Amino acid sequence: MRIGILSAGGDCPGINAAIRGVGKTAIVEYGMEVYGISNGFTGLITKDVVLMDEKQLSGILTYGGTILGTSRMKPFKHQDGDLVENKPQTIKQNYEELGLDALVCIGGNGTQKTAALLTKEGLNVIGIPKTIDNDVWGTDITFGFDSAVWIATEAIDRLHTTANSHKRVMVIELMGHTAGWISLYSGMASGGDIILLPEIPYDMNIVADVLLERYHVGKPYSIVVVAEGIMKSKKKSAGQEIAQQINKMTGLETRETILGYIQRGGSPSPFDRLLATNYGAHAAELISKKKFGYMVSMRDNKTTEVPLDEVGGRLKLVEPDNELIERGRHMGVCFGDKK
């Protein structure tokens, strides 16, 4: 069999581990031919592909980013400046001309949606979920998330000491445009005092009251963890906006930090390496069984798969009754909705 692998959407730690997992299993265990496709779905339109042997897949396990490159191009969505071209048709034609028997799409929500649509077009597709945001429906976890939580947690740990020295309120903005998983996990792991998530509407009066109460009982500093997606307005970043409002409403000296792309770069954590390897190997196994139209996933600590058409267009958000939120509330963490 001949398979193609691509990575699409925002990068994250662990993509290379997944490429290696698919490629090595496909070559070593199943004797398949493996083509790497450049820059997401763009490479399938421009036929930018390269035959990969096992040696090329060695030594990439620990690398961040993706050796294949990525892009946010969505073939089923017409974007400004596009040539008048039927991209799905071109992809289909190139898939056939390249003699591919299957296509592995490593990506987040958008990619899994495209993978589902390509399945409908008759292509043999397997999806592998990746994103630091951990918001792909149909899996308990995506790789990239654990690494991002490590980085964010370390950053917040470092803010604690400087906040304490200066008796300041430190606001840190973390990634998560729709889902607050990174903020919830790293906020709880680093002892954040206030954690604001896109899934829980917050009230600035409550945030200000909690900070003033902390100040008045002699707690010299506070850490406020904010997910980037808590505000729909794009005028200012959520971190800047919240820090400014806190300062205005409380008079407390406040600083903000926007962690940004540091969360997405660098080497994957051991957990993400293992998860990505597992997903990659499972994808190759599904292809060997000609079981197409699925996204590999993790459910209750077991590697499994879920139909792509169930995943496409859905998001896995933090439920307000999430156990970690409950635990936090019982320990005095404020989520912006109540004291």
Ligand code: F6P
């Ligand atoms: O990878 C997901 C994500 O990190 C989001 O949380 C963030 O909004 C987005 O990517 C930004 O990425 P880019 O600037 O590459 O579109």
